[in-house]
């Protein structure tokens with residue numbers, strides 16, 4: 001990892017992903033101490049989630065047998081699961097339809113498909129970061145944050161996934177309690193999908209092992225939205241897409257609750273019981289506290 005001193009006396013790591021992402025992910029900071037503190041906690045960059053024993057999913061879904069790179073409506077993946085992408089981004093219709101974690105999953109073409117892994121338009125998040133993302137100290141008081149520092153992001157564009165260790169729920173509970181006891185930040189994202197009468201739960205912990213998504217802060221009026229995508233595994237990927245056009249250097253954010261409404265009437269009570277963290281997003285729609293998963 002190369003570290004340079006810039007003229008304005010800020011330090012920059014040119015690519016914290018060490019070449020794992022298609023685009024370098026830079027990290028800019030003012031004091032060596034800040035980077036050393038980060039490295040004591042976050043010690044491994046990965047570009048996809050890593051599974052621990054007991055959390056793997058061996059089942060695959062079938063692929064398509066397209067020879068035309070999935071142009072035709074007969075594509076097995078499209079006709080079975082639907083088609084969500086246009087112009088190398090998420091169809092804006094899906095972004096407008098809901099602000100909550102939608103009860104749909106995007107199925108991308110996968111290693112069982114015969115289409116081109118490069119040209120097929122039904123392969124997007126699997127290519128990883130395609131934007132000049134930069135990790136920086138946010139002005140909001142929320143610690144590190146993420147922005148796109150040399151180009152705008154257009155509505156529907158894929159930004160990055162929220163990658164980390166996939167852990168079981170009892171492990172997530174243990175880790176959450178330990179972090180709370182040590183007064184450390186919580187990074188665990190719990191995804192819940194309602195499938196028939198069951199809730200499928202996926203816990204992602206990027207505290208120590210993760211990607212750039214780990215540095216994205218919460219906002220009650222966010223510019224990114226989570227969608228679940230599935231590629232080569234039934235374990236979903238938490239993919240972050242732009243909800244609207246985003247300016248250069250505008251801080252990126254997503255709703256940690258996936259937009260699911262907290263019951264505001266109970267917020268004070270919950271705060272007393274669980275010591276929820278105050279939200280610093282500064283939006284006019286701010287719900288005052290960070291979302292909290294009560295099952296942890």
Ligand SMILES: C[S@@+](CC[C@H](N)C(=O)[O-])C[C@H]1O[C@@H](n2cnc3c(N)ncnc32)[C@H](O)[C@@H]1O
Pocket residue numbers: 141142143144145185186187213214215216217218219277278279280281290
């Ligand atoms: C996924 S991390 C985001 C990156 C984090 N800022 C960092 O410095 O590593 C989540 C943590 O960031 C902080 N955070 C994120 N959004 C926040 C917000 N709107 N208000 C206050 N703290 C926030 C909280 O400490 C939270 O546990």
